[in-house]
Amino acid sequence: AQSVSQHNHHVILSEAASLELGCNYSYGGTVNLFWYVQYPGQHLQLLLKYFSGDPLVKGIKGFEAEFIKSKFSFNLRKPSVQWSDTAEYFCAASLNTGGFKTIFGAGTRLFVKA
Amino acid sequence: DGGITQSPKYLFRKEGQNVTLSCEQNLNHDAMYWYRQDPGQGLRLIYYSQIVNDFQKGDIAEGYSVSREKKESFPLTVTSAQKNPTAFYLCASSAPEQPGNTIYFGEGSWLTVV
Numbered sequence: 001a002q003s004v005s006q007h008n009h010h011v012i013l014s015e016a017a018s019l020e021l022g023c024n025y026s027y028g029g030t031v032n033l034f035w036y037v038q039y040p041g042q043h044l045q046l047l048l049k050y051f052s053g054d055p056l057v058k059g060i061k062g063f064e065a066e067f068i069k070s071k072f073s074f075n076l077r078k079p080s081v082q083w084s085d086t087a088e089y090f091c092a093a094s095l096n097t098g099g100f101k102t103i104f105g106a107g108t109r110l111f112v113k114a
Numbered sequence: 115d116g117g118i119t120q121s122p123k124y125l126f127r128k129e130g131q132n133v134t135l136s137c138e139q140n141l142n143h144d145a146m147y148w149y150r151q152d153p154g155q156g157l158r159l160i161y162y163s164q165i166v167n168d169f170q171k172g173d174i175a176e177g178y179s180v181s182r183e184k185k186e187s188f189p190l191t192v193t194s195a196q197k198n199p200t201a202f203y204l205c206a207s208s209a210p211e212q213p214g215n216t217i218y219f220g221e222g223s224w225l226t227v228v
Contacts, residue, residue, distance in 0.1 A: 100208070
């Protein structure tokens with residue numbers, strides 16, 4: 001079955017700690033991969049995306065993600081988190097099933113302690 | 115400004131009643147989606163449409179119906195058959211022919227069944 005799995009549902013970090021959020025997808029065909037972020041009280045916005053080329057992609061606010069095809073993974077990283085990174089993070093995969101169907105993971109709630 | 119408009123933002127419904135959520139986009143996107151967001155479950159795909167007059171069921175289509183008579187509009191009807199309709203509903207659109215196929219979201223509609 002087609003799915004996106006996020007390994008951590010809740011993460012609590014102190015400021016300046018490093019962050020890595022895991023994401024794996026289950027699909028054998030062509031995929032585009034995304035991380036979206038939802039800050040408290042705001043709607044979803046794109047953090048970064050991968051669709052071709054360099055598997056290491058950089059997004060806004062110092063975030064980056066690496067696509068590892070052999071592991072079906074697209075983990076999100078940030079070397080040093082800030083209190084303002086407190087949000088919910090969603091990994092998504094856009095699957096080429098003849099058209100494009102985008103499915104999301106369950107989300108990871110990140111809380112950064114000041 | 116280009117974007118996705120969902121209405122109403124808040125809606126209360128009595129059990130046994132159908133309700134229709136509106137979604138309009140002026141981004142000239144071919145693809146449109148409806149997701150349901152529940153705490154701890156991320157975004158689950160209800161229905162999606164790649165082109166006018168065509169749509170496909172997502173992962174949780176039971177109890178919902180949609181239509182796509184115009185490119186700009188993709189209304190979602192929550193029927194009385196939906197067992198647990200109280201949720202936050204997100205409409206989205208994308209341009210699949212563009213590399214990356216980024217999804218853009220509306221601000222959402224809160225539906226409460228009383």
